[in-house]
Amino acid sequence: MRDRDLTLIIDLIDGRLPPEEEKAALAVIAADPELRSAYRVQAAIAGELSATPSPSMTPSEREVLHAELKAQLHLDESPVVVPSPHSRWNRWLAPLAGLAVGAAVIVGAVVVLPGTLSGDADEAIVAAPATTTTSAASTQMADTTVAAFEAAPEAPVEAGEDEQSDVVAGGTYNEASGIPFVADVDLSELADSYGAGSHLFDESAGKRSDGEFPVSDALVGACVDRVSSEATSSTVVPLLTTVYEGVPSMIVAVSPPAGDDYLVVYSLEACEEIATTRP
């Protein structure tokens, strides 16, 4: 299952889609046995859990719970990451030699089919509108056999909207959006890697940095915000920052409502598109 399918199902169940998009999403899901099965599983479990009595907690108790969760997840610890030869990050680098860390990002956010580079910058990048409603959707989907479930590494589907910076060994990264810096990226090769279908993002990879990036996190964050705000219907996933043909840049994956996914390179200084694999 592609990550955008995952997003579609999660957003549908979470009640995040406007009525028109919800209707379209249901049609897409209904037409695909795998998606039907996945949706049914997700909706059933979400429904079951939401119907399960949860503890009555006071706000202070809730804060304690959240603090405990953070502590368990070591979220308050320094995000300093020291490169390790045994990390999965490095493992990904091996088969893609020249692509270096870009291979790590390949992972799963979206599957971007390789295309040709073009300088066209007219096509607006848009992101699906989001609401904050949480609700368990009904399970009124066609009955299908529940597929075997396979555990797989998790994959971020979108970047977070809130940006915050942390210093990591060798450079910086934008933690909230999980954008690593990759010193040298060949866009076509990166697109090919996506098209080849690697998939699943290793969260730790997003917290790795490779070398010094000459642009502040604030600038990266501003460009992420701008690209996201200009988006209206496509899903935009910031993948990495890099120096692309001498220009400090950010590469994002775009999943349009129709057609193939593609990559776009934005110069960070002006936050303007300078290259793309858009077909």
Added chain:
Amino acid sequence: MNAVELRPDIESALSGLSEDFRAAVVLVDLEGMSLEDAADTLDVPIGTVKSRVFRARKLLAKELGNLAPGSGHLREEP
């Protein structure tokens, strides 16, 4: 904090999840937290929360297995 009384099978299934997955699915599905709020709470991108919730539900479904019809649970189709 008040004790959480979950059905034993659900509690057992939840306990089998990794901390990351369990935290995400508990916040979103049990606590009814929005994905955005869960992302803020867990200090991760919202996409990561989506992914964790999605995979946690899959694992829970697998763990809970063949559930009784009418309970709202999944059941395997013939």
